[in-house]
Amino acid sequence: MTVRRDVFVEVANCILFRGAMSALLPSGIDLNNSEVRERLLPHCRLQAGEVWTDPEACHVVGCGDAADSSFVHTVMKERLAALLVQDPPYNVAVGVRRTVAEYVDWCRRWVCVSESVMAGAATLYVWMGADQKQHFQPLPQFMTMMAETDFESRSLITLRNQRGYGTQKNWMAVRQELLCYIRGKPAFNVQYTDIPKILRGYYKEVKGVVTENAERSRSDCIRPGNVWVDVQQVFYRMEENANGCSAQKPLKAIERIVLASSNEGDTVADFFAHSGTTLMACERLGRRCVTVDIDPIFVEIAIRRLERYRDTGKTGWQMGHPFEGELEEEALGVSEQL
Numbered sequence: 156m157t158v159r160r161d162v163f164v165e166v167a168n169c170i171l172f173r174g175a176m177s178a179l180l181p182s183g184i185d186l187n188n189s190e191v192r193e194r195l196l197p198h199c200r201l202q203a204g205e206v207w208t209d210p211e212a213c214h215v216v217g218c219g220d221a222a223d224s225s226f227v228h229t230v231m232k233e234r235l236a237a238l239l240v241q242d243p244p245y246n247v248a249v250g251v252r253r254t255v256a257e258y259v260d261w262c263r264r265w266v267c268v269s270e271s272v273m274a275g276a277a278t279l280y281v282w283m284g285a286d287q288k289q290h291f292q293p294l295p296q297f298m299t300m301m302a303e304t305d306f307e308s309r310s311l312i313t314l315r316n317q318r319g320y321g322t323q324k325n326w327m328a329v330r331q332e333l334l335c336y337i338r339g340k341p342a343f344n345v346q347y348t349d350i351p352k353i354l355r356g357y358y359k360e361v362k363g364v365v366t367e368n369a370e371r372s373r374s375d376c377i378r379p380g381n382v383w384v385d386v387q388q389v390f391y392r393m394e395e396n397a398n399g400c401s402a403q404k405p406l407k408a409i410e411r412i413v414l415a416s417s418n419e420g421d422t423v424a425d426f427f428a429h430s431g432t433t434l435m436a437c438e439r440l441g442r443r444c445v446t447v448d449i450d451p452i453f454v455e456i457a458i459r460r461l462e463r464y465r466d467t468g469k470t471g472w473q474m475g476h477p478f479e480g481e482l483e484e485e486a487l488g489v490s491e492q493l
């Protein structure tokens with residue numbers, strides 16, 4: 156039986172358990188809702204400690220703890236990562252906040268595990284939050300912790316969001332911080348934005364010849380530098396949107412990192428997969444991704460996002476969501492019984 160999507164939504168809205176279904180409908184899937192989670196877990200192919208190996212491109216996805224050395228080594232299968240892109244929870248969410256000391260202690264553990272699977276020359280990027288109501292924790296404490304490791308600090312990048320909060324009584328909060336550390340002398344491939352250069356008239360003598368900057372440049376566009384203003388954060392109208400993944404990073408930002416700090420065929424790791432953005436970037440750019448998440452639902456979403464991309468060329472679900480097939484079936488099953 157085929158049922159039009161609008162009919163399904165209407166039926167679901169009108170007849171089914173209103174509370175739970177409203178958290179399940181395509182316009183907004185709430186993965187923190189315990190009832191929603193209970194319904195989705197049986198549809199997840201990995202449970203804690205399990206690993207999925209991609210039959211096509213050798214990506215590996217695991218369900219486990221980023222700080223669990225033995226699990227991470229199992230997932231890496233003796234590969235060494237040229238690049239790690241880590242995006243942990245930031246310790247700023249209400250209700251789940253640990254003390255800063257506990258949080259940094261946990262970070263120290265996953266950083267140590269990350270380091271143990273890095274190639275001799277490799278780059279580690281870490282997205283880190285700064286809570287302006289709590290003395291900007293945990294960013295400064297994380298930086299201090301990293302200063303005690305063998306990593307060399309390389310760059311502090313700020314990604315500027317287009318939308319923010321707190322516009323009436325404070326400066327609008329629009330920044331996301333991205334720390335870059337290296338070990339040895341890893342790859343760095345210069346990247347360019349799509350923003351045209353406007354600076355002209357900067358003359359310089361090189362080997363006896365005086366040239367203007369435009370003549371010397373390799374591109375008509377500017378480089379991103381360490382303040383990225385040209386990346387749109389993900390929202391529900393964008394194709395790459397993975398509904399339910401509230402912490403999803405823009406594919407453009409992750410692709411920039413992957414292009415700059417790895418080469419084709421390299422292994423790239425991300426132990427906080429969530430919507431699987433690093434996995435997607437690796438698939439599109441010819442890298443091999445090893446990615447992990449502690450939550451089976453996000454692990455499933457990451458794998459489904461990869462599969463969907465291969466089937467349709469789409470990078471996400473836009474206004475739909477990763478479990479719509481099962482939930483429509485489930486809803487129709489119930490409506491048929493009514």
Ligand SMILES: C[S@@+](CC[C@H](N)C(=O)[O-])C[C@H]1O[C@@H](n2cnc3c(N)ncnc32)[C@H](O)[C@@H]1O
Binds near residue numbers: 243
């Ligand atoms: C900020 S999100 C990552 C977002 C991701 N970069 C993206 O673009 O979708 C953090 C993820 O880390 C996962 N996580 C939390 N604690 C973890 C742990 N100890 N080990 C592995 N994953 C963990 C959460 O389930 C969540 O999906």
